[in-house]
Amino acid sequence: MPRVLIVGCGSYMRDSYDCPSDWKCLTAAAEKRGAFKDYDDEVKVVGFLRCSCPGRALINNVGATKKRTDFDVIHLTNCITKAVPLCKNHNLEELPKLLEEKTGLKVVVGTHDFA
Numbered sequence: 654m655p656r657v658l659i660v661g662c663g664s665y666m667r668d669s670y671d672c673p674s675d676w677k678c679l680t681a682a683a684e685k686r687g688a689f690k691d692y693d694d695e696v697k698v699v700g701f702l703r704c705s706c707p708g709r710a711l712i713n714n715v716g717a718t719k720k721r722t723d724f725d726v727i728h729l730t731n732c733i734t735k736a737v738p739l740c741k742n743h744n745l746e747e748l749p750k751l752l753e754e755k756t757g758l759k760v761v762v763g764t765h766d767f768a
Contacts, residue, residue, distance in 0.1 A: 654694040656723060657682060659764065660715065660752075661730035662740065663703035675701050678730050681765035688728060688763040699724050704733060708742035716755045727752055727760045734762050 659678050666675065681687040682696045689696050700722055704711045715727065729752075734745055749760040 654697050655692050656697050656699045656725045657689075657728055658700045658702060658715070658718060658722070658724040658726075659698060659728045659730060660702045660704060660711070660733065661764075662733040662736065663705045665732035665736055666703060677767045678728070678764040681767070682728075687766035688761050704743075706742055708740070711743070711748075712751055712755050715752055719756050719758075725758060727756065727758055728764050729760060729762050730764045 659675070659682070661675065661678065678701070679698060682689050682698050685692060685696060700718060702714060702718060718724075729749065733740060733743075734748075739745065749762055752758075752760045
């Protein structure tokens, strides 16, 4: 069973730009939809970490979370990776690589397939 940490955009979720906070991501994980569909086993979300602007602490916060929580994979939410306008605080091509280097874990870009 994959143990997942979901990392999302706190600003996007807080201001509810057509996103009811973390509902879409958690539902997709529970129903194995969207980016969770390829897992063979049930998905267990063990944490939901919100990035806060300007995002400088995100990499270290994920690293600190890894020291305290056992998870196998990181999912970056649609709101942090695909929402328009794009995040101005992260290079979204580099962010997955930086997180993989920090944790040694796979980073998946995306979460749900809801509109």
